[in-house]
Amino acid sequence: MIPELGHFALIVALCIACVQASVPLLGAQRGDATWMALAQPAAQGQLVFVAIAFGCLAWAFVSNDFSVLNVAANSNSHLPLRYRFAATWGSHEGSLLLWVLMLNVWMTAVSVFSRHLPGAMVARILSVMAIISIGFLLFLLFTSNPFERLLPPAVDGRDLNPLLQDPGMVIHPPMLYMGYVGFSVAFAFAIAALIGGQLDAAWARWSRPWTTMAWAFLTVGIALGSGWAYYVLGWGGWWFWDPVENASFMPWLVGTALIHSLAVTEKRGGFKIWTALLAILAFSLSLLGTFLVRSGVLTSVHAFATDPRRGIFILAFLAVVIGASLALFAWRAPKVGLGGAFALVSRETALLVNNVLLVVAAGVVLLGTLFPLFHEVLGYGKLSVGLPWFEIGFPVVMAPAVLLMGIGPLMRWKEGKLPDLTLLLRWAFGLAMVSAVLVPVLMGRWSVLVALGILLAIWVVAAGFVNLKDRVAHLRASTGASPGTVLRRLPRGYWGMLVAHFGVGVFIVGVTLVRGYEVEKDVRMDPGDTVTAGGYQFRLEGLKQVQGPNYEATRGIVSVTKNERPVTTLYPEKRFFTVQEMPMTYAAIDTSLTRDLYVSLGEALPDGAWVVRVYHKPFVDWIWGGAFLMALGGVIAVTDRRYRLARREDRSLVADSAAAGAQGTG
Amino acid sequence: MKARHKRLALIAATLAALGGAAALILNAFQSNLVFFFSPSQVAAHEAPQGRSFRIGGLVQPGSVQRQTDGVSVRFVVTDTAHEIAVVYTGILPDLFKEGRGVVAQGQLGPDGVFRANDVLAKHDANYMPPEAADAVEKAKRAAATSQKTLIDPHKR
Secondary structure (H helix, E strand, O other): OHHHHHHHHHHHHHHHHHHHHHHHHHHHHHOOHHHHOOHHHHHHHHHHHHHHHHHHHHHHHHOOOOOEHHHHHHOOOOOOHHHHHHHHHOOHHHHHHHHHHHHHHHHHHHHHHOOOOOHHHHHHHHHHHHHHHHHHHHHHHHHOOOOOEOOOOOOOOOOOOHHHOOHHHHHHHHHHHHHHHHHHHHHHHHHHHHHHOOOOHHHHHHHHHHHHHHHHHHHHHHHHHHHHHHHHOOOOOOOOOOHHHHHHHHHHHHHHHHHHHHHHHHHHOOOHHHHHHHHHHHHHHHHHHHHHHHOOOOOOOOOOOOOHHHHHHHHHHHHHHHHHHHHHHHHHHHHOOOOOOOOOOOHHHHHHHHHHHHHHHHHHHHHHHHHHHHHHHOOOOOEEEOHHHHHHHHHHHHHHHHHHHHHHHHOOOOOOOHHHHHHHHHHHHHHHHHHHHHHHHHHOOOOHHHHHHHHHHHHHHHHHHHHHHHHHHHHHHHHOOOHHHHHHHOOHHHHHHHHHHHHHHHHHHHHHHHHHHOEEEEEEEOOOOEEEEOOEEEEEEEEEEEEOOOEEEEEEEEEEEEOOEEEEEEOOEEEEEOOOOEEEEEOEEEEOOOEEEEEEEEEEOOOOOEEEEEEEEEOOHHHHHHHHHHHHHHHHHHOOHHHHOHHHHHHHHHHHHHHHHHHHHO | OHHHHHHHHHHHHHHHHHHHHHHHHHHHHHHOEEEEEOHHHHHOOOOOOOOOEEEEEEEOOOOOEEOOOOOEEEEEEEOOOOEEEEEEEOOOOOOOOOOOEEEEEEEEOOOOOEEEEEEEOOOOOOOOOHHHHHHHHHHHHHHHHHHHOOOOHHHO
């Protein structure tokens, strides 16, 4: 009964979405306030029914209802409760339902927090989001019904893929989807503005917090996925340029460009067309990512049993959404005026170059991800793009962007002066140069790449401090307030920028040092053997058998010492999941601020010895730390006071943007 | 006229720079492509020497041999028509198993042994890597056509 209720709720949600997609949009064109006012209750009602559907599916999983095909295929009565719940989105159907749920959460958030926006704008935004919702609800109902029954019911389920039985599964997909789907808000804002012909600074200001929030979620989602791969797959890598990873990374890159471009549109009224195009691109890449991951074109842990109808449906939907929005863009964009002029040396130029570099980087990733697909579809045979393409191409494009990151925030809007900048930044540059020379020497081995990485990282961080100091000095000179007061009065948006850029520095330190100095050893070990990596001695004390809820495991006991002093004991496991008959490696990791010690069991050799993988990974956790700092910066920026004072902005816009220009120079 | 010449020169220079960059990028892209060959294609000497490529097929049952150091391993990949010996040093993926599909990336040695630096098996026990499935499929089709012509490829 409950699954049918869920199925019915989805159909009701689809009906509401159809109303929401048409009536408010028409109302906005006709100037009919009653029709437009339908948007908010419709959005909220739709969320209620989608949430009911999601709740029903979750209930089917939690209560082990194996008469539902989806549950029988992806769960098992021995699966722990939290993974039974997470298995709700462990399948193709369930993860799409999660997608729709997230879309509805965003939609309702827009309906609640956009009361101050003009009615026509809100109506159009919510209608555009409802159109997206219709697409995905149709997809769910016609090709991927999560509530399909299995007759006769299975006695027990086939279990969740062991790789997914991890706390990461509980949190990574919801976070990632919040980000992915969140770009639909920026997209809907851009489309609504294009329809209404209102592509202006006010639009940018309204759209900015939503975009930044979605970006922050996506950042956390990607970081969690990367961390999960690091410890679950037992490989010890944190990024593989796997097509599925790339699918989430491309919207992130374009989203990052969008955030920066929105800043120019809000503060200076410039880049309007470009910003709208980026908003369309970011969401299109999110859809493309969904297509790549869900259609079964790619094969990985994320791709499920394939049904060609699904791929064709998403592809058609992708074509309609991207095609229609680009057509609208082509029709409307020429009518939008250009923003204020700016000189070659100015913050606008810096942000423009940043945008171009980010989009080129996304292009590098896109080419490497899609080329093998096209090659095969066109009948030229199978191939893959080698890792060096990404591992060399991406940093080469991004390094200038990072250099620019130090300078850009210090530049003035409209026209900056290079001599002032060199004077301000010489200490930061000097510090970066000295660190670049010293750090590789201190780490014990010189390497040009490490020196370059450290140079960039220290440069970004030091330039951030220079920026803060300069800004405080100017404000003190103009207001005469104490440093403490000035620091407290600095806008949150500014703090957010500093924290996020600081996060980039931290991230680069992590990537550089782990790349330059990690030690990886695959060795054969008998109980009692010792192996040394990165100055640590790893001794395999013994092995024992362990029984888990739905698996059997061999657990290694590895004691770690450094200079004869005990550091820790690690317990790597090789688990064998009995239902799926699938072995899995569970690495044991000892984490600290400056290094990870990583041990995983390879395979048992006939004579009782094991092949063991031992890693010493310096500063690896800084990679995720940096990513979380970036996301934190985004969240801080969203809480900026000026977004809450949005009501007054329309009238004071002109004065405000002039003031912002002056502020930027401070 | 002078300003116009200057502008033309600037545009020409920009175009040349862009063209140069594009050529460099495409060249880099080209050299990073990793092609796929089935064991039959390797046997027919279609695969390049001295360049990385991928092979795929099934791990021949009974062919996996651990070397004395315990970390190096030697196995045979087959598409049911032809076979190729592979050596690899390191930990094999969890789902590597005799009789199952496998994909390896590496170079072909002058002795005809494939030196893999990467062995991939996929994330699901029931799942066959598409490259491996493709190779086996092709070999079967080739066998079917050669039977029609009454020439057994194994008895040449």
